[in-house]
Amino acid sequence: MKGIASFRRYFQNSFRRRLFGAFLLCSLIPLLLSLLVLFSAFRGSRKEQVDKEGRESLKLIRESIIEARDSITLALQELSESVELKRALTEERKERTEVNRLLFSLTEGLRDTVRFDIYDKEGNLRYSTAPYLESRSLPTDWGILQRATRADSPVYESSEGSDSRSRLFQIAVRIKGQREGGDKEISGYVLASLEEEAFRTLLSGKYGVQNGILLLSSYWRPVYSENILLPTELFSTLREEFLRGNPLEDSTGEFIYTVTPIEDMGLYLILRQEKPISKNMNFLMLLLLFLSILFGAALSFLMGSMMSRRLFTPIERLRSAMREVTLDHLDVRLRESEDELGELAGRFNRMTEALAENRRALLLNQETLLKNQKELNEAQIRMLQAQLNPHFLGNTLDAMKWMGKIHQIPEVAEMATDLADILRFAISPKEFVSLEMEIEILKRYMEIQKIRGFSKIEFHLTVPENLQNAMVPRMVLQPLVENAILHGILSEGEIELCAAEQDNELRILVKDNGKGIRKELIGPYSPPKEDLGHHLGLYNVDTILKKHYGERYGLTILDRKEEEGVCGTIVLAVLPLQRERLEG
Known part of the structure; x- marks a missing residue:
């Protein structure tokens, strides 16, 4: 089956091969059928001739035997x-x-x-x-x-x-x-x-020197034979085939046997003849048939190849030109002529000219579009990065004010320092920073949260040393941790930030052991149709990653209980692993 499939693909993959195959079949099939018909007709004619000769010979022999028997019987009757x-x-x-x-x-x-x-x-x-x-x-x-x-x-x-x-x-x-x-x-x-x-004298000249005669008793035992020497076991085989009405042949396949009974004498007369077509003649005829087919195939192959080449040459030129067009070579041209293929070549030339003109206009439009899109993306990214949670800033300033008035404790100075660092980092013109710097700002953020009253939240970092210099967009970790605090553990629990490298990608996970997340939010992050402000931080981070790196990157929400057997939520951020600073 594989060979047939390969042979079929060989012709299906090429129009020239199919055309050549069609020419070859159209010339070979009539030739082959004609030779087979002639061969079959000759075999049939030869078999009919031999059968006729056999019947005539048996009839003549039988008549001679009966005539001799009648003459002898008459003499016996007269004597008796x-x-x-x-x-x-x-x-x-x-x-x-x-x-x-x-x-x-x-x-x-x-x-x-x-x-x-x-x-x-x-x-x-x-x-x-x-x-x-x-x-x-x-x-x-x-x-x-x-x-x-x-x-x-x-x-x-x-x-x-x-x-x-x-x-x-x-x-x-x-x-x-x-x-x-x-x-x-x-x-x-x-x-x-x-x-x-x-x-022997009685039968002489009645059955041909190349044939043999055999006379058997009613029990199919040999009585007389001429030009035949057969093994004993063959008689029973011939008898069985005769009773079944099958053609009689010996094991060599070189002879055929015709039987006629002489009923009143209890005898069976068998004539052995050579097959109408002997093995040697059959071999010669098959050889002649094979040579004729071979010669016809060679001639058909030559003529089919010449005709397919003449018809296929303009098509091959068009095919090559179309291949050049697919490679963006629109300056290719075909030679035109007055026939149908020449008309097709002229239309192809006009098509490539129109494509070249359209490409020039398209490239100009693409350059303008890309420039506008880049400016739009940069503006949107800057806007998203500038959005800090207003509740965080308001609550922090309020806490600093009242703690300074009532307690006069040093945490106010520490909170003010951390907040100043965060604000300076947030308004920095750098769009990409190292993961180490992003984690440092995240630590300042967690110190502020502990002073605000989230002291029972434990924060852990698991970041390999070789990923410290990985470049990430500015302010992408703080919204993820803040989301875990506000919507995950609330006031008491653990938050863990992990970073890992996989398939040349940077994978950042923020885990909490809080109340978990709704089932409909699990999977690749998709902003809810309603109440977008409830998870504004996740929306901003996912949008920043997709704007910078494409749609295949962004956030994925996982159920920690399904992943690790612990109640909580995992937010996974995936972005390309880049160790050099990106501009713009």
């Missing part, structure tokens, strides 16, 4: 009905000369291929067309004579049941005698034997 022969077998007189003359007369024309023997009722050989009369006998209680005794018509026996393998067939009839009371009795038997050489 001969009165002279019956008298010679039943009476004491032995008219051998007269019987032999009768025997040779009735078998005229058959004696060259068939041997005729006459046996008496005890199975002793009495007369024969053989050159020498043998002294032999056949059993009458089994075998072919026993079968002839019971049959009213000739009986047949193939060589698998004969004493001699040279005798292919034997045909026997009984000779009926006549008793005085009119009853019939057996006088003897007439037996015709067809020799193998005679059978």
Whole structure:
């Protein structure tokens, strides 16, 4: 599947390849189909021719065998009905000369291929067309004579049941005698034997020298074969396939077999033929087919490549020019012509000219817009940084006044000093300060808060030494700590400020162990639609971070109980880690 997907992507990623593939397919598919049709037609024609030859040969062989059988059977019938022969077998007189003359007369024309023997009722050989009369006998209680005794018509026996393998067939009839009371009795038997050489002569020239003939008994055992040498186990295989109606082939796949039965003789005639297309011929045809396809593919490849290149060259120029445009090279131009592609090139040239003009106007507008936006951001940042909590300043001054009047204690001087430092830091023109300086101002702020009455609030710092020189926007920590005091722990608790470096970012966390925060405020900081002044410090810090560093930076509100298992709130500030001072 991966190979198919890669092949598909190879063509889908290029218009030229798809065009070339289309030309190649349009020329190859008709050629391939034509060659396959011709190849199939030749194979079919050759198979039909071989099948026809096989049927004709089997028909001719079968007719020859039946004709020979009928001639032999007729002679046997005439001999079995001969009165002279019956008298010679039943009476004491032995008219051998007269019987032999009768025997040779009735078998005229058959004696060259068939041997005729006459046996008496005890199975002793009495007369024969053989050159020498043998002294032999056949059993009458089994075998072919026993079968002839019971049959009213000739009986047949193939060589698998004969004493001699040279005798292919034997045909026997009984000779009926006549008793005085009119009853019939057996006088003897007439037996015709067809020799193998005679059978070969009978079939000569009827099935082709390249073919083979095979004669099987009713049990599919070999009786006669010519040009065939088959293993015994193949006969059972051929019989099973024949009974199933399947085509007959041997294990080599080089030959086919055609079967026709000779029912009344209990024989099966099989013709073996070479396959219509031998393995060598099939190989040569496939090789020729492959070479033709290869030649056609090469020719199609050459023509398709030439045509696709001629059509694709202007498109490739347009493609390259469009790539240059995507790289902001708007001075690229195409050569125009009078055809459709030339018209397309002219429109492309006019488009690039219009784009170049629009770009110049856009750059001018962008410069003006950026300048105005920068001035607006700077003004907004300065305004936000100048916003100190008015409640803090009012309460601090009021505390300083009354403590100075009533108690006359030194904390007033300390508070005044801290407040002066904070005010000077707040109105400083520096937009960015070191984290160390920001923490120092935060400490002054916490000293003022303790004097104001928040002495039960413990403040802890966890800031690594290597982050002391990190640059941060001015006055971003004080609003976060103040938010924890006013909305978190109120009058008693702990506040912890931590700083850490992660992925080249500075992460500042302000933790408290107060009452926690509402669920709807957890997550990236989003200013509430109503009552913005309730968390004005968080809004200002988040806005300053986003204005300076972009939307990916700012504040995140976390539930401390979910994060650390302690009740309270965590405010996380994320900004880039910068160790050099930024201007503007």
